[in-house]
Amino acid sequence: MLRPSLFINAVSGIVPMVEPLVHMRGISKAYPGVVALRDVDFAMARGEVRALLGKNGAGKSTLVKILAGVERPDEGAIVMDGKAVVLRTPMDGIRAGIATVHQELSVVPELSIAENVFLGRWPKQGGRIDWRRMQREAHDALAVLGLYLDPRQPVARLSVAERQLVEIARALSQGARLLILDEPTSSLVAQEAETLIRVVRQLAEQGTSIVYISHRMDEIRKVAQSVTIMRDGRHIATAPVADVSNRQIVEMLLGGAQGEGGAPRLAGASGVRRPLLAIQGLHVAPRIQDASFEIRAGEVLGIAGVLGSGRTELLQAIAGLRATQGGSMTLDGSAFRPASLREARANGIFMTPEDRRGEGxxxxxxxxxxxxxxxxxxxxxxxxxxxxxxxxxxxxxxxxxxxxxxxxxxxxxxxxxxxxxKVVIGKALNAAPRILLLDEPTRGVDIGAKRQIYQLMRDAAADGLAVVFVSGEIEEFCEVCDRVLILRGGSITGAVEGPAIRTETLTELTTGEQGVH
Ligand SMILES: Nc1ncnc2c1ncn2[C@@H]1O[C@H](COP(=O)(O)OP(=O)(O)OP(=O)(O)O)[C@@H](O)[C@H]1O
Ligand SMILES: [Mg+2]
Incomplete structure (x- = not known):
């Protein structure tokens, strides 16, 4: 059942059913040269999960930053529990019961997992930090998300997906009344995203309101009761998810001009694919033991595997960013063992990393x-x-x-x-590589722009480049790849080609029971 909620509809005006937990009224915000928000109204009922959707640059993050006290609006007011509030700093937001997981990760790599979970509010006992309690509680907070890691470990050792889970654990452990998740699943693979969605639903059952920003259409229906669509800084519509089709949502967020359009799938169209890089028995500690495969010019090659299967490490070894412990590579017929990024680049190999703030x-x-x-x-x-x-x-x-x-x-x-x-991808394409390694290139990219990026990948392949593509979203492989390798248990256990590339097949091959038929 839907809870009593407040729906603002572009057509019907405001229909308040109960007093909302929070109501943002007439919010405007400009940056030099851009109007990020124009007169936006946004309200949340208690226990409501609201999907907030819009193209890249539509103003979603700006809106939730204002709600969290990270940014100040130029105009407008925020009312919580019927009273006007002024949130000057993120601390004001937290005090008001608003916790946020921001789109750009804000964990401190040098600190431990536990220290990050309790950042800014380390538990104390008699004036001293209570390390034991902090570790215990951090462990429990992560366990809820299905992550069992030693809380004393530095965050620097974690993958991007694991870091994101640490951030989510931090937000959850703040005991917020309103939780803002800005693209929480963008670097999570399917199973982790499922876990998170379950946690979000549980929290909502207990009365927490949740703003959920995501570009993944499939998630929205699983997680949210209502949806708000923004375009060019404006509120376009808010409605129960059950009342709008995916097609209507896409039309509203793209502005009607562009419909869904066909996927730029040209698999099999680009003729002979010459092996460019051949890899034999590659060993990349600790996760890749024995990987053999080839990368061909003129193809988009996907690498599918679960979190922790070593997808990034494999790309890094080819890009000269990670030492190999065994095996061999042959580039265009000659032995190839890049000792550095520079050497790999000199040979026409270019990689875009999953963390754009880091090396990207x-x-x-x-x-x-x-x-x-x-x-x-x-x-x-x-x-x-x-x-x-x-x-x-x-x-x-x-x-x-x-x-x-x-x-x-x-x-x-x-x-x-x-x-x-998009800039990170543009930088790589401008380097005119022969082999382009893309680690999660569509992370955080809206559905319209995703198609543009797929098209760029296809165009690059048609120009004779070898494009290697890693993604946590299995559906993406179906859109763009000619061939997908299955990375599992430290080696390449199979490959799927052309029309056989299907979500169910890839899910089964990467996660299904092995040896059971
Ligand atoms: N600090 C800033 N300085 C200047 N312009 C900014 C700043 N922050 C945001 N903007 C601009 O405001 C607009 C809205 O940005 P915002 O980050 O809210 O978009 P978004 O909907 O979250 O997009 P995405 O899906 O890509 O995350 C964009 O045009 C952006 O370039
Ligand atoms: Mg954003």
């Missing part, structure tokens, strides 16, 4: 500089940067990727999460 891009530098960072030579003459050439190249990338920005020179950090991700 430099947030303080301009969008333009990031885009040509790996290809300075192509925009310089005699060692001097040719501004005109640079501007042209930057403009071409912005167009090809549909990056939403105010000015190419502004810092990358100003862009919305999905738009930052």
């Amino acid at each position: 891009a430099v947030m303080m530098l301009g969008i333009d500089e990031n885009l040509v960072m790996a290809s300075w030579r192509s925009v310089s003459r005699g060692g001097v940067i040719d501004r005109v050439a640079m501007r042209a190249k930057v403009a071409a990338s912005i167009r090809a990727l549909g990056i939403k920005l105010a000015h190419p020179g502004e810092p990358l950090g100003n862009l919305s999460g999905g738009n930052q991700q």
Whole structure:
């Protein structure tokens, strides 16, 4: 049953059924050159799970940052429990019972898991930090999410997905009345996302309200009762999920102009695929023991595996970022063993990492500089940067990727999460590699932009590049890959090709019982 809720509909106006937990009224916010929010109304009932949807740059993160006290609105008011509140800092938000998992991870890698879970509120006993209690409670908070790790471990050792779970545990353990999850499952694989969705439902049963931002349409119906759609900083509609079809949602968020459109699946169309890189018995400690496969020019090759199967490590070994302990690689017929990133790049191998804030891009530098960072030579003459050439190249990338920005020179950090991700991909494509390794390239990218990225991958393959694609969302492989390798138990246990690439098949091969037929 739906709980009493408050639905604001673009057509019918405001229909309050009970006093909402929180009501944001007439919120506007501008940054230099961009209006992020225009007169947005947003209200949440107790125990309601609301999906918040919109394209990259629609204003979702800005709205929830204002709700959490991270950003201040230029105009508008926030009413909680019927009283106006002013949230000046994130601490004000937490005090008001609002906990957030932000889109860009905010864990401190040098601190332990337990310290991160209780960041800013370490439990004390007689003036001293109560380490035992902190570890016990952190362990329990993670166990709820199905993550059993030693809470004394530094977060630096964890994968991006595990770090995200630590953040979620932190938000949950704050005992919030309103929990904001900004793309919580973007780096989780299916099973972990399922666990999280279960936890969200439980919390809602207990009366916690949850704002759930996600680009994954399949999740929205599983998790939310109602949905709010934003476009270009405006509130477009709020409705019970049961009342709107996926098609209507997509139309509202894209603005009607673009329908669902066919997937750019061109598998099998690009003729002979020449082996470019052959890998034999590769051993990459600790997770890859014995991997053998080849990467062919002109194909999009997926690597499917569960979290912790070593997908990233495998790419890193090829990109010269991780030492190998055994096995061999042959690039275009010659032995290849990249000792460094530089050496791999010199051989035409380029990788985009899953964590864009880490190695992917430099947030303080301009969008333009990031885009040509790996290809300075192509925009310089005699060692001097040719501004005109640079501007042209930057403009071409912005167009090809549909990056939403105010000015190419502004810092990358100003862009919305999905738009930052597009810049990371643009930077790699500009480097004109022969082998392009993409680790979770569509993380946090909206459904419209995902299709653009798939198309770019297909185009790159059609131009003769080898594109290797790692994703935690199995459905993505079906959209874009010619071939998918199954990485399991430290080796490549199989490959699926062409029309046989189906979600159920891949799920079964990566997670199903082995040896049972
Ligand atoms: N600190 C900032 N400085 C300048 N512009 C900003 C800043 N933060 C956000 N913006 C701009 O405001 C707009 C809305 O951004 P926001 O992050 O809210 O989008 P979003 O809906 O969360 O998108 P995504 O799905 O990509 O995460 C974007 O055009 C973005 O570039
Ligand atoms: Mg965002």
